[in-house]
Amino acid sequence: MRDSQKKKNWNLNHKFRYFFTKKNFICFLVFFLLFSMLLINSIIPPFIFQKNPNSNGSGETNVPLNAVSYLDxxxxxxxxxxxxxxxxxxxxxxxxxxxxxxxxxxxxxxxxxxxxxxxxxxxxxxxxxxxxxxxxxxxxxxxxxxxxxxxxxxxxxxxxxxxxxxxxxxxxxxxxxxxxxxxxxxxxxxxxxxxxxxxxxxxxxxxxxxxxxxxxxxxxxxxxxxxxxxxxxxxxxxxxxxxxxxxxxxxxxxxxxxxxxxxxxxxxxxxxxxxxxxxxxxxxxxxxxxxxxxxxxxxxxxxxxxxxxxxxxxxxxxxxxxxxxxxxxxxxxxxxxxxxxxxxxxxxxxxxxxxxxxxxxxxxxxxxxxxxxxxxxxxxxxxxxxxxxxxxxxxxxxxxxxxxxxxxxxxxxxxxxxxxxxxxxxxxxxxxxxxxxxxxxxxxxxxxxxxxxxxxxxxxxxxxxxxxxxxxxxxxxxxxxxxxxxxxxxxxxxxxxxxxxxxxxxxxxxxxxxxxxxxxxxxxxxxxxxxxxxxxxxxxxxxxxxxxxxxxxxxxxxxxxxxxxxxxxxxxxxxxxxxxxxxxxxxxxxxxxxxxxxxxxxxxxxxxxxxxxxxxxxxxxxxxxxxxxxxxxxxxxxxxxxxxxxxxxxxxxxxxxxxxxxxxxxxxxxxxxxxxxxxxxxxxxxxxxxxxxxxxxxxxxxxxxxxxxxxxxxTWPRILRPSLDPILTNPSAGFVILNWTDVAPKYLVYRETFNITTVIGLTPHGVTFSNTFTETISEAGTYYYAIIATDCFTFSALSNCRSVYIDKDPPTYELLSYPETMAIGVPNEILLTSVIDNVQVQGVNISFNGLYNVSMVPLGENNYKYWYVPTGYGPNQFFTVYLSDTVGNVNVSNYFFTVIEDLEAPTWSNLTAPNVDLGFPITININVSDNVEVKQVLLFISGNDFPYPSGTPMTFMGNDTYQYTFTPSIAGTRMFSIILEDIAGNTAYVSSFFTVIGDSEIPTLLNLTAPNVDLGFPVTISINVSDNVEVKQVLLFVSGNDFPYPSGIPMTFMGNGTYQYIFTPSIAGTRMFSIILEDTAGNTAYVSGSFTVSALSTTAPNDFPLTFLISLLTAGIVLAIALVAMYLYMHYRIKPEIAELKKSTQVQAKRRKETLESNTKSAKEVEGKKILNGKKLHPTEKTGK
CATH class of the missing domain: 2.130.10.10 (YVTN repeat-like/Quinoprotein amine dehydrogenase)
Incomplete structure (x- = not known):
């Protein structure tokens, strides 16, 4: 019986071991996946397309039509x-x-x-x-x-x-x-x-x-x-x-x-x-x-x-x-x-x-x-x-x-x-x-x-x-x-x-x-x-x-x-x-x-x-x-x-x-x-x-x-585009003749002005009326004409129109400038701009004192000019501008002026030329006026850095002010002179000076920072720089082969006098750096410093690899699946055998108990008999089993 029980126990243990072999476990997973797929497929039926059962699928089917007597x-x-x-x-x-x-x-x-x-x-x-x-x-x-x-x-x-x-x-x-x-x-x-x-x-x-x-x-x-x-x-x-x-x-x-x-x-x-x-x-x-x-x-x-x-x-x-x-x-x-x-x-x-x-x-x-x-x-x-x-x-x-x-x-x-x-x-x-x-x-x-x-x-x-x-x-x-x-x-x-x-x-x-x-x-x-x-x-x-x-x-x-x-x-x-x-x-x-x-x-x-x-x-x-x-x-x-x-x-x-x-x-x-x-x-x-x-x-x-x-x-209505009779139509007189070619029972003649459409005539087609329409317009404006072939009297849309512009307006212009006072013998410019007409400008003429009617010179972009040189003195002289368009509309205007003999030179005031630092611009201002007109204001400045030895005209800024801006590159006291000239040739002269202050001060610095960093992390080098004039550049040098700019690199200006550069070193140790400061005058300053780059430990503390966590999680999932599978197997396959084994063990235990009780009883009986016989058992004597 013991051998039988051992065999059962071995079989049970063997079944556990057999079930959890790699092969059987994989088979179990494959079975689980296949079962899931079959389950999904069984509950989601395929979508089936069905064709029209009436379709014959023929390739050459002719569908006959009823016989027709017309084109088909x-x-x-x-x-x-x-x-x-x-x-x-x-x-x-x-x-x-x-x-x-x-x-x-x-x-x-x-x-x-x-x-x-x-x-x-x-x-x-x-x-x-x-x-x-x-x-x-x-x-x-x-x-x-x-x-x-x-x-x-x-x-x-x-x-x-x-x-x-x-x-x-x-x-x-x-x-x-x-x-x-x-x-x-x-x-x-x-x-x-x-x-x-x-x-x-x-x-x-x-x-x-x-x-x-x-x-x-x-x-x-x-x-x-x-x-x-x-x-x-x-x-x-x-x-x-x-x-x-x-x-x-x-x-x-x-x-x-x-x-x-x-x-x-x-x-x-x-x-x-x-x-x-x-x-x-x-x-x-x-x-x-x-x-x-x-x-x-x-x-x-x-x-x-x-x-x-x-x-x-x-x-x-x-x-x-x-x-x-x-x-x-x-x-x-x-x-x-x-x-x-x-x-x-x-x-x-x-x-x-x-x-x-x-x-x-x-x-x-x-x-x-x-x-x-x-x-x-x-x-x-x-x-x-x-x-x-x-x-x-x-x-x-x-x-x-x-x-x-x-x-x-x-x-x-x-x-x-x-x-x-x-x-x-x-x-x-x-x-x-x-x-x-x-x-x-x-x-x-x-x-x-x-x-x-x-x-x-x-x-x-x-x-x-x-x-x-x-x-x-x-x-x-x-x-x-x-x-x-x-x-x-x-x-x-x-x-x-x-x-x-x-x-x-x-x-x-x-x-x-x-x-x-x-x-x-x-x-x-x-x-x-x-x-x-x-x-x-x-x-x-x-x-x-x-x-x-x-x-x-x-x-x-x-x-x-x-x-x-x-x-x-x-x-x-x-x-x-x-x-x-x-x-x-x-x-x-x-x-x-x-x-x-x-x-x-x-x-x-x-x-x-x-x-x-x-x-x-x-x-x-x-x-x-x-x-x-x-x-x-x-x-x-x-x-x-x-x-x-x-x-x-x-x-x-x-x-x-x-x-x-x-x-x-x-x-x-x-x-x-x-x-x-x-x-x-x-x-x-x-x-x-x-x-x-x-x-x-x-x-x-x-x-x-x-x-x-x-x-x-x-469909869109058939709208005819009439033609204008090129010989008889007279837009200036408002006389319009329209012609068209078409065949229809009737024609509606439309005229549209200012988005108001008016039916102005119904022209039946036939021998009595040719395809022509005539009318006279009294009001100026653009008129749109359309001819619609129709058999009705209503239609609201105009598209294919012929437009006629009735021009009653003369050309217009703007008189941009002319001198109200002129000097005898001096040319004067008269300029007209924005000369336009509703149709087309034909002539732009000018005359002086009713004489010399001449054409003005076109400049393009609707501008015209004429130069006039007076020959006699006197007030109340005038010129007349005469404009005409192609249809005969004219615009005539008179403008008055006075001619004098000019012997006065220009006058000046408010001359300013402030002192400046070297490298900065100076602006020279002067006010100039003349009894007739200033021709030019010419400026001369001493020194080789002034590019115009023959002088340069100053810029007119309005309100009699002339100005010139110049950036000197030579320090010291600089002389300048100005020649004033009017259109009559009269001149005046003025001179003065200004001082250009040289720069000898070097830039100053403060707040230099360069913190220590760990290897692979960026270091930010920062410095504040100022100069009495202007900083030109701040150049950084860092020791070590990992700094990619051996000739230095300009630091970045961050505002408020701060310059900065960020660098990520790849070499550990103490790193030296130097900074050269330069201003716009070439003055330089120098500063140096150092920072320490510490090497990082190769072993990260408390580093718990993610892969290990993933592996651990995966093992947990697999173990859970195995336990579920083992439970199911034990429940349905091994549990009955365990129950049978338990029952067999209980029967054997009962039998052993009964045997023991029987042996004990027999021993007691023997001991009792011995006691009765006067003999007592030695403690070492066995009473039997």
């Missing part, structure tokens, strides 16, 4: 692209001179490229490129500034932009370059964001409410790290353009939740964007464009408002230098994208929207006859069209329409049919999964327009390249970009002269830049750049006004814009610059928002109903802090353009929640934007563009209306 488009052509094409663009993506098509495939994380095949006259099958996670937008442009077209996607889910650069050498795209942008980039644009002549990349970051700007760096040949700027909440679209018509590129975003646009205006003075200016637009603006929406030569802003089906148009107002309130137009249901272009090839600009919920596009054609858009024309396209572009898709010289169909994984192409004069039914091309954004441009830099789509689901862009041979697009070429690309732009992102592609990657918080590689004739792999949180819109433009294209991204999640400026030196982008904008920036645009000639950045801030404007400041070479302007509810898209056709850029947002556009027109007088003008558009406008939609030469505003399934077109 052909039936649509479809092409397969990647999974869920979200965006489409047209451009020459493979740089072969043919236009191609590119889609961003949202679920496929790829782009599909349909290149045009000239041989087959069709598009090749798609080429795909992997991009970031969920590419939302794709654009084609010269991303790296090499002259080649590249592809860029905004990858929604990974916060990057994917860039495919075209390589000419290998005639393909390089591998994807990625750039980090903001959080959830929703849109991307390529353009010169900072106005440096280089193309940049800009993304709109939905999550962080910013734009990310990737500026091209010429030096590094790459993009700088992102620059961020805050815009509105959830910026959904970004564009780069001259938003405020100042010649500078700005950035504009449509802010989905703010119902406004953010405008980041480029500020030339600081070389940066100003803070965002926000303008209210419609509800949920999701797309924004900049263009001349109302055809007045000014850039305007148009947004597509997703929620209310409208477009918001922000027209630029030149008069106030700001945008007017938004004008809105109803379009289709849930417009997701809006573009402006010549959709029907009649030379007039039209508006097209992609209507997400209606599976249609709406086309608003401009009607020249009525000066307005026709009712919308709709065309059926694929399921859930996300993006639309206008461009020459099949390279036949005609403009076509391309749409990215999100759930069909294809693109619809509506080719214009010249024969029928309409678009063909849509042509579809397969692209990636869930295309979100589309751009048209020369994606492959071959001179042909291509299409690029950002596919959100498969993180790619689809590029549809135009094939000249086939006259069609090639099958899609895809390129991988970042996660969830939701915006794409085409532009020269890396400033190499080639077009590149940039996407905002909403899921990766980055932009993908696909640069074109001329060498390989293909795009490079996308380059990603980090931007802000949830980037949405992106724009490419010269964001920092250095001539290089940059990238600007609006970050919805972080309420910023990310700006990647191009660095020419490194030929890449600089690190991103971020700028805060409004909350939820949804869209961004680059353009000259404040009309100062510099490009700015504007974002549409969805959450705060505002736009943020980052104006570029040339002085600081940076963007100013954001300027915000209120716009409509939930601006979804923003655009910069001449909205009100006044030649100045305005900002327009599409307000998605109130179904309006907000138009912030520029006001030249106040150099700011006017408060927003709003115009009703369709339900939920999501995208807005400005362009000549009706081809009348006026910029109009077009929105894509998401819920209304239409587009809204806000």
């Amino acid at each position: 488009w052909n039936a649509q052509t479809k092409r397969l692209v990647g999974d869920a094409p979200y965006s489409v663009a047209i451009g020459d993506v493979n740089n072969d001179g043919q236009q191609d098509i590119v889609t961003a495939n949202y679920y496929g994380d790829s782009i599909s490229i349909l290149t045009w095949n000239v041989s087959t006259g069709d598009w090749n099958a798609q080429t795909t490129r992997a991009v970031g996670d969920y590419p939302h937008i794709v654009v084609v442009g010269d991303a790296n500034n090499d002259g080649q077209q590249d592809i860029v996607t905004a990858n929604y889910n990974d916060g990057t932009a994917s860039i495919f650069l075209w390589n000419d050498t290998m005639e393909d795209w390089n591998d994807e370059l990625t750039r980090t942008v903001g959080d959830l980039p929703y849109s991307v644009a390529i353009g010169d964001a900072n106005n440096d002549g280089q193309q940049d990349i800009v993304t709109a970051n939905a999550y962080d409410a910013t734009v990310s700007i990737l500026l091209w760096n010429v030096t590094t040949g790459d993009w700088n790290a992102q620059t961020k700027r805050s815009v509105g909440i959830m910026p959904s679209s970004v564009v780069i353009g001259d938003a405020n018509n100042d010649g500078q590129q700005d950035i504009v975003t449509a802010n989905y939740y703010d119902a406004n646009v953010s405008i980041l205006l480029w500020n030339v003075s600081i070389g940066d964007w100003n803070d965002q200016t926000t303008l209210a637009v419609g509800n949920e603006p999701i797309s924004v464009v900049i263009g001349d929406a109302n055809n007045d030569g000014q850039q305007d802003i148009v947004t597509a408002n997703y929620d209310d089906g409208t477009a918001s148009i922000l027209l630029w107002n030149v008069t106030i230098g700001n945008w007017n309130d938004q004008t809105t137009r109803a379009v289709g249901g849930s417009p997701y994208s809006v573009v402006i272009g010549d959709a029907n090839n009649d030379g007039q600009q039209d508006i097209v929207t992609a209507n997400f919920n209606a599976d249609t596009i709406s086309i608003l054609l401009w009607n020249v006859s009525i000066g307005d858009w026709n009712a919308q024309t709709t065309r059926t396209v694929g399921h859930q069209p996300y993006s639309a572009v206008i461009g020459d898709a099949n390279n036949d010289g005609q403009q076509d329409i391309v749409i990215a169909n999100f759930y069909d994984d294809n693109v619809s192409i509506l080719l214009w049919n010249v024969t029928i004069g309409d678009w063909n039914a849509q042509t579809t091309r397969t692209v990636g999964t869930n295309p979100w954004s589309v751009a048209v441009g020369d994606a492959n830099n071959d001179g042909e327009q291509d299409i690029v789509i950002a596919n959100t689901y498969d993180n790619t862009v689809s590029i549809l390249l135009w094939n000249i041979t086939t006259g069609d697009w090639n099958a899609q070429t895809t390129r991988t970009v970042g996660s969830y690309p939701i915006s794409v732009a085409i532009g020269d992102a890396n400033n190499d002269g080639e077009q590149d592609i940039v996407t905002t990657n909403y899921g990766a918080n980055s932009v993908s830049i696909i640069t074109w590689n001329v060498t390989i004739g293909d795009w490079n792999a996308h380059t990603t750049r980090a931007v802000g949180s949830s980037p949405r819109g992106v724009a490419i433009g010269d964001a920092n006004n250095d001539g290089e294209q940059d990238i600007v991204v609006v970050n919805t999640g972080s309420n910023t814009v990310s700006i990647y400026t191009w660095n020419v030196s490194i030929e890449s982008w600089n690190a991103q610059t971020t700028r805060p904008v409004g909350s939820g920036p949804n869209s961004v645009s680059i353009g000259d928002a404040n009309n100062d000639g510099k490009r700015d950045i504007v974002t549409a801030n969805f959450n705060t109903d505002s736009i943020s404007i980052l104006l570029w400041n040339n002085t600081t070479n940076n963007w100013d802090s954001q300027i915000t302007r209120s716009v409509g509810n939930a601006p979804y898209s923003v655009v910069i353009g001449d909205a009100n056709n006044d030649g100045k850029n305005d900002v327009v947002t599409a307000n998605s929640l109130d179904d309006t556009v907000s138009i912030l027109t520029w006001n030249v007088s106040i150099e700011d934007w006017n408060a927003q003008t709003t115009r009703a558009v369709g339900t939920d406008p999501r995208s807005v563009v400005i362009d000549d939609a009706n081809n009348d030469g006026q910029q109009d505003i077009v929105t894509a209306n998401y819920d209304a399934n239409n587009v809204s077109i806000l």
Whole structure:
């Protein structure tokens, strides 16, 4: 039994030892980690995306239209692209001179490229490129500034932009370059964001409410790290353009939740964007464009408002230098994208929207006859069209329409049919999964327009390249970009002269830049750049006004814009610059928002109903802090353009929640934007563009209306610019004749004076009345004339005016000086300044005493002069100034003077010349007067240090005082003399002296301190020095090789006579030092001293190593885990065995007790018997066991 018990005890002990071996302990930890991972995985199910079950995924589905007897488009052509094409663009993506098509495939994380095949006259099958996670937008442009077209996607889910650069050498795209942008980039644009002549990349970051700007760096040949700027909440679209018509590129975003646009205006003075200016637009603006929406030569802003089906148009107002309130137009249901272009090839600009919920596009054609858009024309396209572009898709010289169909994984192409004069039914091309954004441009830099789509689901862009041979697009070429690309732009992102592609990657918080590689004739792999949180819109433009294209991204999640400026030196982008904008920036645009000639950045801030404007400041070479302007509810898209056709850029947002556009027109007088003008558009406008939609030469505003399934077109009235009859018009008499050439039922003749507009005539067109208007004006002033072709009697806006100035005012001037007393035979100057006229000065003449009428001599800057020499004595003589202008107005004035014979010399008084110390300046003053005029006061001073032996004129200080300041370098008594002369030649003479006191005193010192220090610690040597004149320098010398200035070093002047020097010695021991003091006269003094440097102990007291504490803590944690494991093991495995052993031991103990008791009893019985027998046991005898 003992052996059995020992065996059990050994087994128990062995189990403890076995459990706590290294191998088993590691196994236990691995088991614990795996168990935790399985537990987490079991409670967090994966997020599953499901596609539309109705999608057939076909590649060549034609949707027939009803037969038409009028000019129309052909039936649509479809092409397969990647999974869920979200965006489409047209451009020459493979740089072969043919236009191609590119889609961003949202679920496929790829782009599909349909290149045009000239041989087959069709598009090749798609080429795909992997991009970031969920590419939302794709654009084609010269991303790296090499002259080649590249592809860029905004990858929604990974916060990057994917860039495919075209390589000419290998005639393909390089591998994807990625750039980090903001959080959830929703849109991307390529353009010169900072106005440096280089193309940049800009993304709109939905999550962080910013734009990310990737500026091209010429030096590094790459993009700088992102620059961020805050815009509105959830910026959904970004564009780069001259938003405020100042010649500078700005950035504009449509802010989905703010119902406004953010405008980041480029500020030339600081070389940066100003803070965002926000303008209210419609509800949920999701797309924004900049263009001349109302055809007045000014850039305007148009947004597509997703929620209310409208477009918001922000027209630029030149008069106030700001945008007017938004004008809105109803379009289709849930417009997701809006573009402006010549959709029907009649030379007039039209508006097209992609209507997400209606599976249609709406086309608003401009009607020249009525000066307005026709009712919308709709065309059926694929399921859930996300993006639309206008461009020459099949390279036949005609403009076509391309749409990215999100759930069909294809693109619809509506080719214009010249024969029928309409678009063909849509042509579809397969692209990636869930295309979100589309751009048209020369994606492959071959001179042909291509299409690029950002596919959100498969993180790619689809590029549809135009094939000249086939006259069609090639099958899609895809390129991988970042996660969830939701915006794409085409532009020269890396400033190499080639077009590149940039996407905002909403899921990766980055932009993908696909640069074109001329060498390989293909795009490079996308380059990603980090931007802000949830980037949405992106724009490419010269964001920092250095001539290089940059990238600007609006970050919805972080309420910023990310700006990647191009660095020419490194030929890449600089690190991103971020700028805060409004909350939820949804869209961004680059353009000259404040009309100062510099490009700015504007974002549409969805959450705060505002736009943020980052104006570029040339002085600081940076963007100013954001300027915000209120716009409509939930601006979804923003655009910069001449909205009100006044030649100045305005900002327009599409307000998605109130179904309006907000138009912030520029006001030249106040150099700011006017408060927003709003115009009703369709339900939920999501995208807005400005362009000549009706081809009348006026910029109009077009929105894509998401819920209304239409587009809204806000046209600008057709205003004629009359010509003045050069022969018959006589401004002086107020006789005006206007001529114009046009055909219309009626014309309204407007005359505006002092901001009061009057209808002064109605001229019907016909045989009786020619296109001429005549009137006579009696009041002086400037009159503005405009002729409006109309069939009504009311109109309140004047823009395209002809001004006539009626001049009734003579020239004016100021008589600066003339002598009222003149001496006979002495020249006298008569000077006129500020000679100006309302029109033009014709003659400036002068006569004396009614004789000798001569012209005065022009001096420039409106100044005139004449020298007059009197010949006779007498008072009451006069001269006459005679001024005339080109229309016969005259100004005649007389001025009187007296001529005398001058024999008197000048007189003087108050001569002062104080004594000075050597090295200090002396000022000599004298008052001089003359009965006519002093000519000069000449000074002479003795000594070789006076540089003018022939004398020097003293300076006239006013009030008859003349002065000269001189610093002598020779001590002693110095003589000087002054000669006075008047204009008649009379002279006077005066002399005197002054004393220059030499300096022989040395500097004095006190309070010399140099404390002892420990080795490695600094010693501060300090001394107070003074001098009777001035201390020149205090020179310090310190012994030892560790003092780096063997020739001494000047000590630092600390004020109040104190000089100081701080030195950290590296050699221990007693250190000698000396100080030389010198004043400005060369006098020197010397002082020396010492200080002790003590060596430090090599063993630090009470030093308890941190590593030991960490090790001790780690051991404690491990021991705790081991104890817990041992406890669990003992509880469930060893405890039963211990219990069994305890029970067995208790049984054995009981048996031993019973045996002992039995033996004791027997012994007692034996002892009793022995006692009874008379025998007693000896104590040593054993009684038994």
